[in-house]
Amino acid sequence: MNILLLGSGGREHALAWKLVQSTHCDQLFIAPGNAGTASVGTNVALSPTDFPAIKDFVLTNAVGLVVVGPEEPLVKGITDFFRKDENLQQVVVIGPSQYAAQLEGSKAFAKQFMERHNIPTAAYREFDASNYEEGVEYLKQHALPVVLKADGLAAGKGVLILDNTAEAIAEFEQMIKQSKFGDASKKVVVEAFLSGIELSVFALTDGKSYVILPEAKDYKRIGEGDTGLNTGGMGAVSPVPFADASFMQKVEEQIIRPTIKGLEQEKFDYTGFVFFGLIKVGNDPFVIEYNCRMGDPETEVVMPRLDADLVELLLAADNGTLLQLQVDQDPRVACTVMAVSGGYPGSYNKDIPISGLDTQLPSDSLLFHAGTGIKNGQVVTAGGRVLCVTSYGTSVQDAVSKSRKALENISYEGIYYRKDIGYEF
Template sequence: MKILVVGGGGREHALVWKIAQSSRVSHVWCAPGNPGIARHAECVPIAATDIDALLEFALEQDVDLTVVGPEAPLTLGIVDRFRSAGLTIFGPSRAAARLEGSKGFSKDLMAKYGIPTAAYRRFTDRDEAVAYIRNQGAPIVVKADGLAAGKGVVVAASIDEAVAAVDNMMIAGAFGEAGAEVVIEEFMEGEEASFFVFTDGKNILPLASAQDHKQIFDGDQGPNTGGMGAYSPAPVVTPELYEKIVNKIVRPTISGMEREGCPYAGIIYIGLMIVKGKPKVIEYNARFGDPEAQPLLVRLKSDIVPVLLGCARGEMRQSELEWHDKAAVCVVMASGGYPGDTQTGFPISGLDDAEKIDDLIVFHAGTASKDGQVINKGGRVLGVTGLGKTVAQAIDKAYQGVKVISWEGAQYRSDIGRKALNRDN
């Protein structure tokens, strides 16, 4: 089989790394890819959002399966275009991708089908939004309706902070059209978890549990990011909670999407808040999480290609996945200034030394090549992923790798996975 992976971040590096291990695969391309991905696949210089060029390439190369990594091409309708051309592609349709592309759409779906989530209101008028905030009080959550690269959510501790978030989105246009409408939600207090499910639109195949770390600083402080690290398994998801998530959230979501006339096929990422032992949906994503994909795919023992094909063809027959018994922890190393204006273009040292460490994999996200050196190019640069018999050992392994890698301004959290250790104690 010949496979094309669309994207060029850490999630796509992990997907390419896993796909390339399949005995069914003869060739892997990645568009646009990155220097790390180039070790496992042939990178082609086509942007993930250039649907016309991607379609032309897939037809020319007679690609058997295209796997879409990031959300932007999904919301632009890449799946619909490829299927219209007779190509097999993994990911939800444009209509189904609204589950991530519009916070308002997803909240309305949850309300309609009784899926537990925070109370909310949608606003297109700034003054009405501010009046609602003043009436509700703080803490309160303000979300841009559309895609904002994981940065369009503000958990406001005060009314003034919430109003400033509304003005930043609706008046200043910080996220463009994505912030023209906002969703304002009640604040939920609890512990977050990430839950992933493969689906062909009817059948579901849940993955192992994982937990992300959204805030930039230790102790979950500072602004939200795209994710500063993740680990799997996440002990917060007990077997009892797992069943609740599947029956009260996953199945109603998939059946609800089918009833709405936009069946969902691909992988669905459900961001959860565990409130007093009960799961509530924070948000949906229409693709693998990043950085959760890194520890999950490192732990996945099963061949991923038959699952991707089954979802893409609407005929997923697999009933379970096999997992390595080791834990995995991914620590994100980011550029200075992230999640604001980033400082990029600096040579990265220590990558060769990190690769010599057993049970350690360095996934590239925001990297590029310049004059024979790997440099930092984006906000989140590397996902340093360690394996261990326990979460504690996996943490030690990941930070062993982090300590040998450096570039000017590099930053990372020092407490990734600590919640799992605290729960064990």
């Protein structure tokens, strides 16, 4: 089977690495891919949101499976595009419909869904220009800290946690009246702050049944000790030491099962991944957010720990046979450490040559590219998050130390990575 994977980040390199291991994979195309994906498949100069161009490519290259990496094509309706075109209806697409993708594309839609299905989440209210003054009054009496979330997609930047009421009101005004996050903040969800420790849990579903993939914990802050600005993720660990069997049983019973049951009851067209962004408060799990695809950099530890044929799983999700397959997990710990561009998550330069990529990695370490390209035959930086090393180990610290050691052999001007991923374990 020929497969097309949409996206260009570290998540896509990890997915590509896993997809080509399948006996069902004949040719793998990645659109647009990066310098790393070029080593496991064929990069194609296509935008993941250029649906007509994707159609032409799929038909020309006899693609039977399309795996959607990032959220934007899902929210813009790529699955519906395939479903409605009689020439494309036989192609398997891994990703929910545009309507179902609102679970990620609209915070308010997701919160309403959780409320309908009694899924534990923080108390909330939603506001827009029509009830703006009511929102201001609500904030004046709200306990601190308070969480403001832009309703729509804001590239991971639309969530603010505020300790001061005046600041919260000022930001609320900026979001709704001044379009601080563009159209994404035309509506704002105001949430109670939950204090705890976060983790990510992943399921693959056909909209009725599901299988659970390895869980992970990522590290969003740029600085060591979880300080500084939020980023797209500086590293991740799997398994998560505090997510023991009893806690994960609660996650399945209180969150995963009612979520999938809700998809079925509401007749969502949903074939693909569900990312549960969770927080452990005391010993109980709460949902912070849903994503409708795999996370990044979590995928870079989830895929190495997934002991199953990924293409087989995806095809089973399409034909309703998921529960006939066994999903095992590699018992080893996997940890990834992300190297980023100097200045990230603020402004940074691109096209900086990267050296040391030809250094032989140990057998228990993997290199995944995130924001890289090729210029004049040389691999160069092409994004804020540039590349990461995932290593297996007997413990979190063992795996992290291997990844750090491997990164010492790679260099480019301004390279930075956190040396304390997994520090609390």
